[in-house]
Amino acid sequence: MISRTIRGLVAALGLALSAGMAQGSVAADAPEVSQVLIKDFMFSPMEVRIRAGTSVTWVNQDDEPHTVVGDAGLFRSGALDTAMAFTFRFDKPGTYQVFCSIHPQMKATIIVE
Numbered sequence: 001m002i003s004r005t006i007r008g009l010v011a012a013l014g015l016a017l018s019a020g021m022a023q024g025s026v027a028a029d030a031p032e033v034s035q036v037l038i039k040d041f042m043f044s045p046m047e048v049r050i051r052a053g054t055s056v057t058w059v060n061q062d063d064e065p066h067t068v069v070g071d072a073g074l075f076r077s078g079a080l081d082t083a084m085a086f087t088f089r090f091d092k093p094g095t096y097q098v099f100c101s102i103h104p105q106m107k108a109t110i111i112v113e
Helices: 002-022
Strands: 033-039 042-044 047-050 054-060 085-090 094-099 108-111
Touching: 033 047, 047 054
Parallel strands: 033 054, 047 108
Antiparallel strands: 033 042, 054 085, 094 108
């Protein structure tokens, strides 16, 4: 029961952040957040370009669990059930390859400038 409540709150927070960013209502000094959806056994978008200091939040919209793993070992989520999210802040420029350890065919690239 508690985990479903937390998942719902995380999903609502992600949607609220996305809506606020789309409307330009986020304060200029607020940290940037980019969202990647996990749906249909894919990361969407599969490539994200961000500035250093930006956080990326992955939200699982599949009915199956997924993970978010950086191939260099910099970050690794636990299993994300439906509506659960994982966030990582990219502070250093570079190209980061991401995959799901449960479904290794799921891949994405984060490019930090």
